[in-house]
Amino acid sequence: MASAPSITYGHQLDCAINAVRLASKLCQRVQLMLKASEKTDKSDDSPVTIADYGAQALVAWSLQKEMPNLPFSMVAEEDSDDLRKSEEGKGLAAKITALVNETISAEANAGPNSLSQDDVLALIDSGNSQGGSEGFHWVLDPIDGTRGFVGMRQYAVCLGLLHHGKVVVGVLGCPNLPQKRIEDADGVAESASKAGTDGVGVIFAAERNQGAFAGPLSGNGRPGEQLQLGDSQDFSQVRFMESYESKHSDHDFTAMLAAKLGVTQSPLRLDSQAKYGALARGDAAINLRFPHKSYREKIWDHVAGALIVEEAGGKISDASGAPLDFGKGRWLDLDRGIVSATPTVYKALLQAIKEVEVQPR
Numbered sequence: 001m002a003s004a005p006s007i008t009y010g011h012q013l014d015c016a017i018n019a020v021r022l023a024s025k026l027c028q029r030v031q032l033m034l035k036a037s038e039k040t041d042k043s044d045d046s047p048v049t050i051a052d053y054g055a056q057a058l059v060a061w062s063l064q065k066e067m068p069n070l071p072f073s074m075v076a077e078e079d080s081d082d083l084r085k086s087e088e089g090k091g092l093a094a095k096i097t098a099l100v101n102e103t104i105s106a107e108a109n110a111g112p113n114s115l116s117q118d119d120v121l122a123l124i125d126s127g128n129s130q131g132g133s134e135g136f137h138w139v140l141d142p143i144d145g146t147r148g149f150v151g152m153r154q155y156a157v158c159l160g161l162l163h164h165g166k167v168v169v170g171v172l173g174c175p176n177l178p179q180k181r182i183e184d185a186d187g188v189a190e191s192a193s194k195a196g197t198d199g200v201g202v203i204f205a206a207e208r209n210q211g212a213f214a215g216p217l218s219g220n221g222r223p224g225e226q227l228q229l230g231d232s233q234d235f236s237q238v239r240f241m242e243s244y245e246s247k248h249s250d251h252d253f254t255a256m257l258a259a260k261l262g263v264t265q266s267p268l269r270l271d272s273q274a275k276y277g278a279l280a281r282g283d284a285a286i287n288l289r290f291p292h293k294s295y296r297e298k299i300w301d302h303v304a305g306a307l308i309v310e311e312a313g314g315k316i317s318d319a320s321g322a323p324l325d326f327g328k329g330r331w332l333d334l335d336r337g338i339v340s341a342t343p344t345v346y347k348a349l350l351q352a353i354k355e356v357e358v359q360p361r
């Protein structure tokens with residue numbers, strides 16, 4: 001008897017790619033005109049720009065336009081509270097609305113009907129789903145690495161789809177990432193300064209059980225280069241990645257881990273989930289994230305990147321080796337730290353974490 005066909009998510013993948021490309025265009029526009037006044041600080045002290053809000057509205061608009069008959073649930077980072085409260089917030093809301101409409105008419109040929117400010121605020125708030133382990137939920141970080149975005153470094157538009165708590169689609173738009181593999185930190189900084197030019201800007205896309213792919217962000221359709229990780233065990237040739245900001249991940253602890261593993265190359269420090277894309281295409285073999293103990297991880301910071309790494313043949317888990325459970329709501333509750341790596345290196349890494357953690361810190 002023929003076995004039941006497995007579910008595929010090709011249409012959702014295509015819709016996610018279109019939405020990420022559109023939102024990335026908006027981010028690129030803003031990066032060209034970014035001023036300090038268009039950046040606010042949220043209550044948790046993280047920055048947010050008109051591009052974070054605009055990108056969130058555009059992704060919600062694009063997904064719903066392309067799949068009008070499906071129920072829509074989205075777990076996303078931003079909400080419109082600060083844009084409704086004060087005169088300053090309302091001024092930002094007007095700018096965001098103009099930006100969203102400009103991007104739609106320039107990129108999406110969507111006809112003359114523009115969105116009102118209320119439409120845009122409602123689109124932003126459509127990201128208020130609580131997610132969970134049943135049904136479909138889009139998961140969006142409209143700009144991951146906002147500090148990198150403001151600082152003209154790396155950032156990523158990150159969109160994933162959960163089905164019954166498992167990631168089934170993951171797309172990362174990385175406007176400032178070089179299309180060639182990264183040789184060193186100087187190369188990444190240089191590519192960010194050349195955003196929008198040939199050779200800069202990458203889209204990563206993965207569908208569960210169908211592989212991970214990369215290609216130019218500026219192209220059309222699905223990216224064409226399939227990613228398949230090699231698995232070097234020569235630790236003198238292995239390089240690791242970590243957050244650009246030491247307050248997001250403990251650089252002293254990762255240096256101890258690297259020494260334990262015999263990794264001698266200096267780390268590559270990049271903002272955002274661009275690190276997961278870079279790992280999937282082999283720019284480095286390890287990605288380490290060890291935030292402060294009190295920090296609670298959000299699912300949108302890892303959903304898209306996790307599938308891209310796994311579909312390229314890599315491993316990802318918390319620091320104790322437990323799988324990441326994205327079906328528990330907006331947060332990820334886990335044992336300190338998230339690690340991802342090529343398969344053999346990953347095994348050695350978990351062992352090294354155990355050994356380093358028992359030492360006094």
Ligand SMILES: Nc1ncnc2c1ncn2[C@@H]1O[C@H](COP(=O)(O)OS(=O)(=O)O)[C@@H](OP(=O)(O)O)[C@H]1O
Nearest residue numbers: 143144145146243244245247248270271272291295
């Ligand atoms: N204190 C603290 N500790 C750990 N992580 C934090 C912390 N504060 C923020 N964040 C989250 O980190 C997201 C940015 O990702 P990275 O840490 O990989 O990038 S960075 O190099 O540090 O910019 C960043 O994502 P965005 O807010 O989307 O930019 C945050 O979700």
Ligand SMILES: [Mg+2]
Nearest residue numbers: 046047077146
């Ligand atoms: Mg943020």
Ligand SMILES: [Mg+2]
Nearest residue numbers: 141144145301
């Ligand atoms: Mg983020």
Ligand SMILES: [Mg+2]
Nearest residue numbers: 077141143144
């Ligand atoms: Mg963000």
